[in-house]
Amino acid sequence: xxxxILIIGASGQIGTELTAYLRKRYGKHKVIASDIVEGDxxxxxxxxxxxxxxxDYDAVQDVVIRHEITDVYLMAAMxxxxxxxxPMKAWNLNMNSLFNVLNLARDKKIEKIFWPSSIxxxxxxxxxxxxxQRTVMEPSTVYGISKQTGxxxxxxxxxxxxxxxxxxxxxxxxxxxxxxxGGTTDYAVDIxxxxxxxxxxxxxxxxxTTLPMMYMPDAIEATVGIMExxxxxxxxxxxxxxxxxxxxxxxxxxxxxxHIPEFTISYAPDxxxxxxxxxxxxxxxxxxxxxxxxxxxxxxxxxxxxxxKNLR
Numbered sequence: 140x141x142x143x144i145l146i147i148g149a150s151g152q153i154g155t156e157l158t159a160y161l162r163k164r165y166g167k168h169k170v171i172a173s174d175i176v177e178g179d180x181x182x183x184x185x186x187x188x189x190x191x192x193x194x195d196y197d198a199v200q201d202v203v204i205r206h207e208i209t210d211v212y213l214m215a216a217m218x219x220x221x222x223x224x225x226p227m228k229a230w231n232l233n234m235n236s237l238f239n240v241l242n243l244a245r246d247k248k249i250e251k252i253f254w255p256s257s258i259x260x261x262x263x264x265x266x267x268x269x270x271x272q273r274t275v276m277e278p279s280t281v282y283g284i285s286k287q288t289g290x291x292x293x294x295x296x297x298x299x300x301x302x303x304x305x306x307x308x309x310x311x312x313x314x315x316x317x318x319x320x321g322g323t324t325d326y327a328v329d330i331x332x333x334x335x336x337x338x339x340x341x342x343x344x345x346x347x348t349t350l351p352m353m354y355m356p357d358a359i360e361a362t363v364g365i366m367e368x369x370x371x372x373x374x375x376x377x378x379x380x381x382x383x384x385x386x387x388x389x390x391x392x393x394x395x396x397x398h399i400p401e402f403t404i405s406y407a408p409d410x411x412x413x414x415x416x417x418x419x420x421x422x423x424x425x426x427x428x429x430x431x432x433x434x435x436x437x438x439x440x441x442x443x444x445x446x447x448k449n450l451r
Contacts, residue, residue: 144169172186258270352384
């Protein structure tokens with residue numbers, strides 16, 4: 140069967156760039172974008188788009204059958220900071236959407252699933268430096284709880300039903316294509332907008348809060364890379380650790396100042412500080428690098444230069 144791809148949540152931070160990447164790679168008519176609201180004009184112009192509620196099983200099944208979908212990328216989710224404000228809404232979206240695609244794969248209606256996990260699966264009892272692939276988790280946020288639960292269900296469906304599901308634990312992601320989307324690490328996106336527009340930024344985390352981060356092109360390469368890896372190479376069916384570089388607000392501000400000397404940063408930590416304090420500072424992703432050949436391309440300095448160039 141020829142590959143035909145459905146992206147659920149295509150209008151989100153990752154989905155927007157993933158859709159463009161996959162359409163360029165496989166052909167625009169083989170990649171169906173979908174979201175609960177209409178996508179941006181460029182996405183609608185470049186290929187098929189479906190209005191789709193990820194929690195509506197019948198609607199998802201209808202799109203899968205009608206478009207003869209083989210692979211599903213489930214990118215719909217409510218992120219960490221927003222989920223703390225709407226816990227039950229976040230739980231229902233994050234979990235029910237996953238069950239819908241897992242059950243479609245169990246029933247042989249799709250062949251392969253990508254589902255994103257996150258460093259939010261880790262908690263305050265997790266080793267914060269070089270966080271290993273297998274370790275204590277105990278997440279303390281609604282988002283993290285849903286992601287850890289999702290990892291367990293993915294592994295269960297693989298072992299019990301042979302479902303080909305693949306996942307990575309994204310660190311904080313930085314992109315110039317879409318604005319910040321309600322995540323705790325999104326200060327590292329917003330800071331670029333404010334640096335260019337106002338030459339100053341008030342950060343909701345303190346200066347020393349080091350977190351794992353990644354530039355979006357690397358995240359997209361990892362996402363497609365694990366989906367294209369041979370089945371035997373994907374040895375972990377919960378989710379793989381993934382890393383590129385780590386920094387704190389003071390360090391990214393210093394990097395921006397090399398390009399915008401008048402830029403200043405100040406600090407007003409809010410409820411997101413406690414979330415960030417429960418997450419790792421650096422990640423050991425050696426399993427991903429060994430099993431299916433993951434490697435990142437961008438450093439903090441290269442990312443900063445590219446972000447500012449594109450946002451200008």
